[in-house]
Amino acid sequence: MERPWKKIKSALPPGWYFMQGDEACAEGAIAAGCRFYAGYPITPASEVMIRMVQRLAEVGGVFIQMEDEIGSISSVIGASWAGAKAMTATSGPGISLMTEGIGYAVITETPCLIVDVQRAGPSTGQATRPAQGDMMQVKWGSHGDNEIVAFAPWSVQEMYDLTIKAFNFAERFRVPAFILADEAVGHLRETLVVKEEVEIFDRFKVPHLPPFDTDDPSGVPPMPAFGEGANLLVTGSTHDPWGFRKTADSAVQARLTERLVRKVQDFKSEIIETESHLLEGAEIGVVAYGFTARAALQAVKSLRQENIRAGLLRLVSIWPFAAEAISALGQRCQAIFVPEMNRGQIASELKKYTTTPVISLPKTNGEVFEPAEIVQGIRRNLG
C-alpha cells in the first residue's frame, strides 16, 4: 500500500538560526506537524516545553502542563487518538514514571514522540549534569517486548532534524519514538539551518479496515481518530483486529506480539542510521553517539595523526539497533572502543553482534568526555 509522504513549508522562515538544542527540538516538532504538547517541568528538558507553549499558541496547537509525567504521557496518547501529532519532553526520572504509558502506546500502536534529555542518574542524581544513562530504559523499561524507535542527536541541527525524523517514524510505524538527547546537547547553543521545505509523514486512514491488525506486509494498520464514527475500541489489553479484548486467546496474543515486533524489525534498514568518520582502513573502531560522539570524532582524528588507524562509527539511531553495522565493523577492526556517559550500556549491546573485543570507556562523573580522555582510554588498552 502506498504510504503518504508529503513536503510542506518549514514552520520557520528558511535560513540560519542560533538556537539552544532544546529549543531546536521544539522547532523540529512544530515543523513536523506536532500540534499537541503535554508536559511537566524537569531539568534539563523544561526549555522544550517553554518553547512549545509559545509556538503552539502561534500555530493554533494545544498545550497543557499536566500534574505529573504520568498525566503527560497519558494525555499525549489520548490526544494522539483524537488525531494529533503529540509529544512530551522529560528526563530520566520522567521516563521512569512514563514507562507504563510507553508500553500502552506500544500495544495500542499510538504514534507519539517522547524526548528524553538525559541527566546524571540513577534517581534524582545530578539534575543539571549530562549523562547517557537511559539508552536501555526506553527500549526495555516497560514490561514485555517493546519495539520502539530512538535517535541520539549530537548537535542542535540534529535536535531539529532528528525530531522531525522521529515523528515521521512514529506516524509511519505507529510506535512511540524517542529522542535520546543529553543535557549537553540540550543546553548547547549552535547554528541551526532551516530549509525551505520539510518532508513529513502522516498516519494513514482507511475507513472500514480494522485499526489493530493487518495482512499488509508493512504490518501497520490504518489509524482512525475519535469522532470519526469508527467506534474505536482502544485498549491496553490484548485485543483482536477490531480492538475487542481477547485475554484468553493464545493465537491472538501470539499474532499481536509478533506483529508489533515485526512491523519495525522488518523495516529496520530504513530506520537505522549510522555515520562513518575515518573508517577507511581503520583497525581500531570507536562507536559513539550523542554529545560523546563529538569528542570521539576529535579523538579519532588525533589518533590518526599519531598513525594509529582509528575510525568512528557514530550511531545516529539507537533503536532498532545497528546490529549489522556493528558486525561489519567488528570484522575489520581488532578492537572496538565505546566511550559513553554511562557504565557501558551500548558497549554491552555491541557484544551481542561481534566477537571482536569490545572495550567500554565509561564516564559517569556528570561531565562530558574530552577528546584526550578517549585517546588515553584507547592508548591504555592498546598496551
Next chain:
Amino acid sequence: MNKRIFQMINTQAFPTPFCPGCGHGILMGAVLRAIAELEYDMKQMLFVSGIGCAAWIPSPHFKADTLHTLHGRAIAYATGAKLFNPRLKVMVISGDGDLTSIGGNHLIHAARRNMDMTVICANNAIYGMTGGQVASTTPLGSVTTTTPHGNEEPPFDLCKLVEAAGATYVARQPVATPLPLTRILKKAIVHQGFSFVEVLSPCPTHFGRRNAFRTAYEMIKALRDGCIPVEKAKGLDPAELQGKVLVGELVGAGKKGGRT
C-alpha cells in the same frame, strides 16, 4: 427507549462478564438510558475508562469510541483527547479504586481545571476485579481480603473531595434508585465543566459475601434504606441521619465554562 439502547451496544459482547447482581450492570443501563433520553448521538461521545470492573462498563460494551486505558489514568487520557478535539463529549466511567486511589491526582487536577468532562465513579467500596481488597472508600469495619479483621482506615467522602478540588457539578446516587440516577446522569452529561457522579454500586461477590449480605437484592435494599436525599435530610435532626448516606445533587450548576 429500551429499543434505542440496544442499538447503542455491541451485542456480540453480551452477556457481560459482570457477576450476577453486579451494580455496574445496573449503572450501564442507566448511562445508556440517560444518553438515549438526551438524544445524544453515540458518534459524538468518547468513553474513557481505567482498569477494574467498572472500567469494563463502556469497553467493549458501548458501540462508540471507547478508550480503555491504564489503572488510574483514564482522566488524564480523557484530558488529552478533549483538549485536542473539544467537540468530543467525554465521559469517564471507572471504579473508586481506579479514580480515587491510584488515579486520585488526575481526579483532583481535572476537577481543579474544571475540565469539561463527566466522571462517573462506580463506587463499590472495594477492589473487585482482583478479588476483594480494601479501597479508599471501604467503610470502617468492613471485611476485605486485606482487612480480614475489619477495615481500620476511614474512607474518603468522594463528593466532598471533588467539590473541594473545584468540580462544578457533584452528585451521589445509588444504582438502587435508577430513576433519580438517570436524571442525575443526564444533568451531569449536559453540564458544561467538570461533573462528578459517585454511583453507589454493590459488589455482591466480594463485598457482599464477606460482609453478611447473602444476595444482590439485600445490597440493593440496604442502599435504598441507607440513602437519604439531600433535600429530605435538611428537615431531619442529626440523630436520624446517623449511618445514612446523603444522596442527590450536592453541588449544582455553578461556574459556567471551564478550561475548554
Next chain:
Amino acid sequence: MRKLKEGRKKKFANIQINQKWCKGCYICLEVCPKKVFEKSKEVSEKGFNPVLIAHLDQCTSCLQCEMLCPDLAIQVEKGG
C-alpha cells in the same frame, strides 16, 4: 379487575426475559412490588433456576425490573 373508561380496552404489559443474558441474580424477582416473577423448579445449563414470568397480569409497568436488571435482560412493554 380495574374499571376502565368506556370503550377502552385494557392492554396488559408484556415482559420479555432474555434467558441468554440473564445470570439468575434474582434482583427482579425480589424487587417486583407485585411478585410477577418466580424461580423455575429446574436448574438450567448455566447452573441456576431461571426466572419465569408467573403473574404477567399483575404487572403495573413500574419498570423496576427492567431498570434494575444488571444484564439488560428484561424488556417491558408498558401496559395501559
